[in-house]
Every structure is written in C-alpha cells, then in structure tokens.
Amino acid sequence: xxxxxxRRTTAAHSRLAAVGAIAVAGALMLTGCGDQTKDNGSGSExxxxxxxxxxxxxxxxxxxxxxxxVGSDIAYAPVEFKDESGKTVGIDPDLAAAMGxxxxxxFQFENGTFDALLTGLRSKRYDIAMSAMTxxxxxxxxxxxxxxxxxxxxxxxxxxxxxxxxxxxxxxxDQGIKTWSDLCGKKIVLQRGTVSEDLAKAESKKCPxxxxxxxxxxDNDQQAQTRLRxxxxxxxxxxxxxxxxxxxxxGGGKDFQLVGxxxxxxxxxIAVAKDQTQLRDALKAxxxxxxxNGEYEKILQKWGVTDGAVKEATINGGK
Numbered sequence: 001x002x003x004x005x006x007r008r009t010t011a012a013h014s015r016l017a018a019v020g021a022i023a024v025a026g027a028l029m030l031t032g033c034g035d036q037t038k039d040n041g042s043g044s045e046x047x048x049x050x051x052x053x054x055x056x057x058x059x060x061x062x063x064x065x066x067x068x069x070v071g072s073d074i075a076y077a078p079v080e081f082k083d084e085s086g087k088t089v090g091i092d093p094d095l096a097a098a099m100g101x102x103x104x105x106x107f108q109f110e111n112g113t114f115d116a117l118l119t120g121l122r123s124k125r126y127d128i129a130m131s132a133m134t135x136x137x138x139x140x141x142x143x144x145x146x147x148x149x150x151x152x153x154x155x156x157x158x159x160x161x162x163x164x165x166x167x168x169x170x171x172x173x174d175q176g177i178k179t180w181s182d183l184c185g186k187k188i189v190l191q192r193g194t195v196s197e198d199l200a201k202a203e204s205k206k207c208p209x210x211x212x213x214x215x216x217x218x219d220n221d222q223q224a225q226t227r228l229r230x231x232x233x234x235x236x237x238x239x240x241x242x243x244x245x246x247x248x249x250x251g252g253g254k255d256f257q258l259v260g261x262x263x264x265x266x267x268x269x270i271a272v273a274k275d276q277t278q279l280r281d282a283l284k285a286x287x288x289x290x291x292x293n294g295e296y297e298k299i300l301q302k303w304g305v306t307d308g309a310v311k312e313a314t315i316n317g318g319k
Contacts, residue, residue, distance in 0.1 A: 063105070068107045077249075095299055134318065158314075164263055166237065166263075185210075224236050241308065
C-alpha cells in the first residue's frame with residue numbers, strides 16, 4: 001500500500017487485476033523435508049541445497065525457525081487479501097511463496113493495520129513488512145511526512161514492483177473529477193497512512209479558502225470503498241492495482257470507475273530493519289532468482305499486473 005511516508009507521501013507512495021486464489025499458509029515447504037526422514041548425513045544436506053539453493057544466505061536464526069514472519073495489511077486486494085475460505089492470497093503472498101522455495105523457509109503473513117506495520121517491525125513482532133508499501137526516503141530515514149521530524153531509525157527496502165496512485169468514483173458519477181485539483185471542495189475517502197492520504201493533504205493546501213478537500217481516512221481500503229459505495233463521499237483513492245481491482249470486481253464491475261491517470265509512480269518494497277542486512281540481502285537474492293527463472297513474471301501475469309514489473313530487485317530505490 002502506499003502508506004504515509006509513501007503506500008504514500010506527496011513525494012510518493014502507492015499499493016492491476018485478475019482473480020486467483022493461492023494460500024500462503026501451507027504454500028511453502030521447508031527445504032528437503034522429503035529426504036530428511038531417510039538420511040541425516042550429507043545426502044540430506046545435498047537435497048536441502050538443491051531444493052532451496054539460497055538457504056545459506058539467510059541469518060541462522062531464520063533458518064533455524066524455518067519461518068519468516070510477515071507484517072501485512074491483509075485487506076488490499078489484489079495485493080494481499082482473504083479469499084472466501086479465509087486464506088491469505090494475492091500478489092505479495094504468491095511472490096513470497098516463490099521466494100520461500102529459493103530460501104527454504106515459509107513466509108507467514110500476519111494481519112495488521114497498515115500504519116502500524118513499521119512499528120511492529122521495530123518491535124520485532126515481524127521479521128519483515130510486505131504490504132504494497134511504497135519505498136520512499138521518509139520511510140528509509142524514519143521521518144514523519146507531516147511534521148518532517150525523525151520518529152524512528154527507518155528501514156531498508158527491497159523493491160519488487162512499481163505502482164502509482166489513482167482516483168476512483170461511483171460509476172457514472174465522476175463529479176467532474178479528472179485530476180487531484182478537481183477534488184477541491186469535495187470529499188475523498190482513503191486508507192490512513194498511505195500516499196493517497198499524503199497527496200490529498202498536500203492538494204488541499206493548494207485549494208482556495210473555503211474549498212479545502214474533506215478527507216476521511218480509514219484503517220483499511222475496504223472500509224473506504226464501502227463509504228464511497230454508500231454515497232458518503234465524492235471519490236476514493238488508493239494504489240492503482242487496488243483501485244483497478246475494485247473497479248473490476250465491486251458489484252460485478254458496476255460500482256466504481258477510474259478517473260484521470262495514475263500519479264506518483266514509485267516502487268513497492270519489502271521493509272527490513274536497518275540492522276538486518278543479511279536478511280535484506282537474502283530477500284534481494286531470492287527476488288532476483290524468481291525474476292531470472294520466470295516465476296515472477298508468471299505471478300504478475302496471473303494477477304494482471306505486468307505493467308508494474310521490475311527487471312531486478314533494488315535496495316532503497318525509492319526517491
């Protein structure tokens with residue numbers, strides 16, 4: 001998502017569509033489990049290496065656990081969300097599953113509100129945060145986008161996708177909205193802590209007196225969509241993949257429409273604590289591996305988001 005530093009800052013943060021369901025839980029297997037029951041010797045180690053070629057790049061503590069705990073706002077379809085059976089599915093879980101095969105660990109997604117994910121990372125509740133989170137300098141440096149003051153040590157990002165921010169309205173009722181400046185005097189709904197919120201706040205400051213943008217922020221994007229669907233606002237905003245998915249699926253495609261062009265294109269990154277450089281570099285190696293072997297492209301094709309593909313993983317590429 002694009003959160004307040006960027007899934008969304010005026011400098012930029014953002015969180016395309018096709019339906020599919022893959023569960024993260026159980027989707028990944030610990031390396032070489034089939035061979036371990038037969039041989040505790042070198043044959044077992046060889047099997048593990050073959051099954052998970054990048055396992056030795058992980059910190060030993062992660063290898064011992066066999067699990068990477070992932071903080072994520074699991075209400076941001078199609079990036080990550082619960083399917084009808086309650087399983088966590090989406091772009092991020094699929095990419096994590098593919099990375100897990102390379103690293104020999106399971107990525108376990110744990111639900112949290114978007115604006116609290118980095119706090120959870122700092123407190124070591126999560127090993128990483130993967131939630132359509134825009135990589136930007138504010139987050140890298142731990143800067144509050146509203147005050148400009150340092151509020152934390154910041155994080156490193158492993159960038160894996162590119163997305164912009166979009167505006168959408170009720171279908172057939174665009175309120176004359178084509179650009180962000182058209183929102184002056186109108187009400188917009190969005191997710192708290194996202195780049196959408198940052199953009200709305202910045203644009204409102206430019207509006208004439210008496211025509212500021214009324215901003216209503218929610219814990220998750222689904223709540224914002226419900227508000228707009230019920231007539232409680234003029235427009236909504238979220239990352240382009242999410243907005244496009246909502247337009248395609250909500251009410252069978254009858255609820256919403258995209259207006260204008262997406263703006264503030266920026267990279268999504270996996271957030272890692274500054275002191276976890278080995279884990280960060282292992283994630284980058286795993287991403288580069290699935291880009292090279294074609295799994296990355298297949299996952300993006302499945303969800304209809306190939307326009308956001310990157311050619312290689314990048315560390316702290318957000319500007």
